Amino acid sequence: MGVSRAGRPSALPAQAEATARPAPTVHPTGPTDSPHQSRQDQRSAKARGNGDLKRGLRRAERALLTRPAPKSPRAQMKFLCTRAKGSTQAVAEQLGVSRSTVERYLSGTSRRPRKRLQAALGEETESQWQPQFMAQARQRAATTRGLVISCRAYFGFGPEGTSDTGRMRDISAAVSPAHADRILAAQQGGTTDDDLRKLVADALADAYFRVGGGGRAGLHVEFKDVEWLEIRL
Structure with missing residues (x-):
């Protein structure tokens, strides 16, 4: 509203009145989001992370392609x-x-x-x-070169091997050819994500957590909630 010379309020033009109104509040996640929907989103994100093992292997193979x-x-x-x-x-x-x-x-x-x-x-x-080229790359990894696995994930430990508590860790480790052979064979055989995750957990346990033997030689390692993962052949 405006004010006239006589002190009485006067109506603003419609365009000016519309401009004067405050802009409505925008909710980035939408006003109808519910706790149930948020839990669903969290479960979906976790599922995508856990599925990164097979995708990580495929990305490693694609990085070697010559064409x-x-x-x-x-x-x-x-x-x-x-x-x-x-x-x-x-x-x-x-x-x-x-x-x-x-x-x-x-x-x-x-x-x-x-x-x-x-x-x-x-x-x-x-x-x-390039099937022949990829077969040769897998053969080298399984016999001489092994794999390099880098990731951020939750690692928990069995009571018999360590006093460390489980937590999210950033890890990069060179995995032996023997472990690489089992991981790649499982991938080619169409194994489940759970079985592949166990093989990767065992490989990382040997390469990173069980190094030096001693009390860690029989350490059981839990590997889950993968946030990101990179594998190099």
Whole structure:
């Protein structure tokens, strides 16, 4: 409201009145968020972290590639069909889609896959790209070079080996070829995340926590809640 020369309030123009109003408060997380939703988000974040073991191994393999893998959905589909000796049914089963879906991408009728298919195309293409080169890299890691594993995760300990309490740690350790062989064989065999995590926990225990023997020789190490992980072949 304005004030006239006579001291009486006068109405502001509609535009000025709208400008004078304070801006509404914006809630970044949304006013309808509930504690139940927050717990769901936390569980989802934890699940994504724990799944980083397989993704970390795939990233390590991709870092060694000498040629970039196909990127477009059609090129990826063509590559997978070549690897499957022309069987569109085999590719459909790998990707979890119908045979007609594969054929639409091969012909160019479909070009923009949904997120699930896009992720499956990328993973299958990268896992089958330069197969001989990747087999040689895995063989070197399993026989002579081992792995380097860096991560931030929760590490807890059994009562028999140490008085240390469990906590989040940043760790980088060179894992022996024997452990690398078991980890890579499990990955190639399609093991579960839980079994793969146990193998990585045992490898890190030997390389980092059990070094020097003594009371730590029989130490049991718990490995979980992975925040980030990097593996180098």
